[in-house]
Amino acid sequence: MTKLDESDIIEIFQKKLGNKKFISEDVEIFKIGKNNIVTKVDTFVQSTDMPSKMKVGDAARKSIIACVSDFAAKGVRPRYGIISLVLPRKISHKKIIEMSNGIKRAVDEFNIKILGGDTNEGKEIIINVSLFGTTDKIVKRNGAKSGDIIFVTGPFGYTASGLKMLEKNKKSNQFVKKIIKSFVNPRPKLDFGVINRRYLSSSMDSSDGLSTTLNEMANQSKCKFVINNIPTGKDMIEFVKLNKMNLNELVFHGGEEYEFVFTVSKKYKAIIKKNALQLNTPIIEIGHVTKGRGVFLETDEKDIPLKDLGWKHFRK
Amino acid sequence: MTKLDESDIIEIFQKKLGNKKFISEDVEIFKIGKNNIVTKVDTFVQSTDMPSKMKVGDAARKSIIACVSDFAAKGVRPRYGIISLVLPRKISHKKIIEMSNGIKRAVDEFNIKILGGDTNEGKEIIINVSLFGTTDKIVKRNGAKSGDIIFVTGPFGYTASGLKMLEKNKKSNQFVKKIIKSFVNPRPKLDFGVINRRYLSSSMDSSDGLSTTLNEMANQSKCKFVINNIPTGKDMIEFVKLNKMNLNELVFHGGEEYEFVFTVSKKYKAIIKKNALQLNTPIIEIGHVTKGRGVFLETDEKDIPLKDLGWKHFRK
Numbered sequence: 001m002t003k004l005d006e007s008d009i010i011e012i013f014q015k016k017l018g019n020k021k022f023i024s025e026d027v028e029i030f031k032i033g034k035n036n037i038v039t040k041v042d043t044f045v046q047s048t049d050m051p052s053k054m055k056v057g058d059a060a061r062k063s064i065i066a067c068v069s070d071f072a073a074k075g076v077r078p079r080y081g082i083i084s085l086v087l088p089r090k091i092s093h094k095k096i097i098e099m100s101n102g103i104k105r106a107v108d109e110f111n112i113k114i115l116g117g118d119t120n121e122g123k124e125i126i127i128n129v130s131l132f133g134t135t136d137k138i139v140k141r142n143g144a145k146s147g148d149i150i151f152v153t154g155p156f157g158y159t160a161s162g163l164k165m166l167e168k169n170k171k172s173n174q175f176v177k178k179i180i181k182s183f184v185n186p187r188p189k190l191d192f193g194v195i196n197r198r199y200l201s202s203s204m205d206s207s208d209g210l211s212t213t214l215n216e217m218a219n220q221s222k223c224k225f226v227i228n229n230i231p232t233g234k235d236m237i238e239f240v241k242l243n244k245m246n247l248n249e250l251v252f253h254g255g256e257e258y259e260f261v262f263t264v265s266k267k268y269k270a271i272i273k274k275n276a277l278q279l280n281t282p283i284i285e286i287g288h289v290t291k292g293r294g295v296f297l298e299t300d301e302k303d304i305p306l307k308d309l310g311w312k313h314f315r316k
Numbered sequence: 317m318t319k320l321d322e323s324d325i326i327e328i329f330q331k332k333l334g335n336k337k338f339i340s341e342d343v344e345i346f347k348i349g350k351n352n353i354v355t356k357v358d359t360f361v362q363s364t365d366m367p368s369k370m371k372v373g374d375a376a377r378k379s380i381i382a383c384v385s386d387f388a389a390k391g392v393r394p395r396y397g398i399i400s401l402v403l404p405r406k407i408s409h410k411k412i413i414e415m416s417n418g419i420k421r422a423v424d425e426f427n428i429k430i431l432g433g434d435t436n437e438g439k440e441i442i443i444n445v446s447l448f449g450t451t452d453k454i455v456k457r458n459g460a461k462s463g464d465i466i467f468v469t470g471p472f473g474y475t476a477s478g479l480k481m482l483e484k485n486k487k488s489n490q491f492v493k494k495i496i497k498s499f500v501n502p503r504p505k506l507d508f509g510v511i512n513r514r515y516l517s518s519s520m521d522s523s524d525g526l527s528t529t530l531n532e533m534a535n536q537s538k539c540k541f542v543i544n545n546i547p548t549g550k551d552m553i554e555f556v557k558l559n560k561m562n563l564n565e566l567v568f569h570g571g572e573e574y575e576f577v578f579t580v581s582k583k584y585k586a587i588i589k590k591n592a593l594q595l596n597t598p599i600i601e602i603g604h605v606t607k608g609r610g611v612f613l614e615t616d617e618k619d620i621p622l623k624d625l626g627w628k629h630f631r632k
Contacts, residue, residue: 032448
């Protein structure tokens with residue numbers, strides 16, 4: 001029996017269902033009348049997405065946030081949502097209340113109207129969220145041009161470390177609290193995405209890992225991405241040294257950051273920075289786009305290829 | 317710990333998410349621009365919806381069919397779909413191919429374009445389907461009027477018996493093959509629903525059970541439904557006698573029939589019957605709507621209340 005990873009499975013379905021020229025995107029779009037309807041479905045699975053120490057209310061909130069993050073990267077505001085639940089028979093009244101509170105928090109934060117949903121019984125908690133919005137156009141993954149600058153909407157590495165700390169249940173100092181919060185309670189930069197939509201040449205949600213995101217964008221855009229600045233904070237660098245961890249692994253391959261990567265032409269750099277300041281979005285310039293292929297990390301000696309080692313379901 | 321059933325859980329979420337005047341419908345509707353977008357999410361869960369003898373390809377087909385059935389009842393044609401999968405890590409390549417074939421069969425039958433989806437790892441197979449269409453208006457559950465006639469789009473009782481036979485793995489004669497097929501391979505009457513949309517005063521998908529459907533429609537329409545004809549076939553009546561089963565239980569409370577119940581004003585009876593003949597849809601007149609409340613089964617002696625004893629998740 002050959003082991004399949006997520007890409008293999010998706011390929012089987014794509015071939016069968018006739019999407020021959022399929023280009024992978026953060027959201028799906030279809031046209032009804034004159035309107036583009038933008039939608040995204042995201043599934044939160046207890047056994048793979050929810051560490052045992054995570055509260056069910058935070059998990060419920062995060063199931064919505066994961067979808068919002070894809071909308072943020074495309075510059076589209078989600079307006080409506082449908083929630084489909086699978087719940088184990090033995091789940092307590094209290095946990096259901098906590099879940100409804102978590103969902104309430106998320107939809108209030110982003111002003112989403114929940115239309116309805118369905119409830120099912122199964123072996124573990126599964127929260128399936130569909131969000132809907134409309135737009136004239138989305139920011140695609142494949143629009144990066146040679147000469148563009150590459151940005152991210154926030155620092156990386158914190159969530160992966162936060163997840164490790166959450167699992168270890170180590171004594172909590174301020175920093176540990178911060179990184180656990182970054183994992184449990186992420187905040188996509190929706191306003192920033194929507195407001196800057198017209199300036200971005202390409203963009204992609206980074207929750208599958210920064211290396212995965214950069215490779216997908218470079219590949220789809222048929223360009224080379226050169227990274228010369230590792231987007232993280234001093235506190236993270238110190239924490240990594242102290243705990244003898246690998247910084248690049250956490251930053252580039254950790255995943256679970258509900259930020260996005262985007263590229264802009266140099267002529268829009270000033271306005272993007274001004275908007276980021278106004279919205280208090282801590283964008284970080286991490287490199288530039290050039291002719292060629294692949295993603296490379298610039299060092300003093302030579303450029304090192306940055307492989308796609310982010311999260312894929314079913315990977316061994 | 318109090319045991320919650322599906323209605324309790326839905327109520328908790330509705331209260332929390334602010335749908336105070338929530339009226340339960342087969343589909344959700346939202347407006348984007350001038351268009352009403354109709355959508356339905358349905359979740360197929362291996363441990364509760366898939367008997368061990370059911371093939372995974374048939375299960376995959378049925379996950380789409382369940383959604384199509386809701387569209388049929390509302391008179392709306394689904395045009396697009398998104399499929400979200402949860403798959404156990406050990407699932408074989410062969411089963412994934414079978415699933416993609418089952419989905420392909422369903423989308424070809426009903427001419428639905430699959431836009432995309434996501435793939436996740438979990439403890440059991442879960443197929444989450446969202447379908448989308450558009451319409452000027454839907455046929456609601458709450459529009460039945462005193463004097464209307466009540467119809468169903470096909471016979472009842474076969475699926476529940478089919479499920480029992482599938483589980484027992486009894487020797488298959490023609491009838492057993494027929495009832496197993498009715499469970500495994502249901503066919504919603506989409507064309508009939510779409511074409512007769514303007515004539516129906518109310519309608520509802522019956523897959524949760526005929527008694528549940530009739531009670532919900534009578535309750536929402538603030539009318540009394542009187543049933544004077546049990547919608548099943550002679551072969552079913554014989555089978556029930558032979559096996560000492562309870563006919564009413566199978567017909568009214570069995571569920572899994574992807575048919576719909578509808579009401580029409582007497583003035584449209586002739587045109588409905590003509591359209592049914594042309595589309596080869598075996599509609600059955602089962603009773604009439606009158607003033608009052610509740611659902612009653614007319615017998616020679618007196619009218620017996622027909623309680624809602626259909627399928628609810630989490631019910632003991």
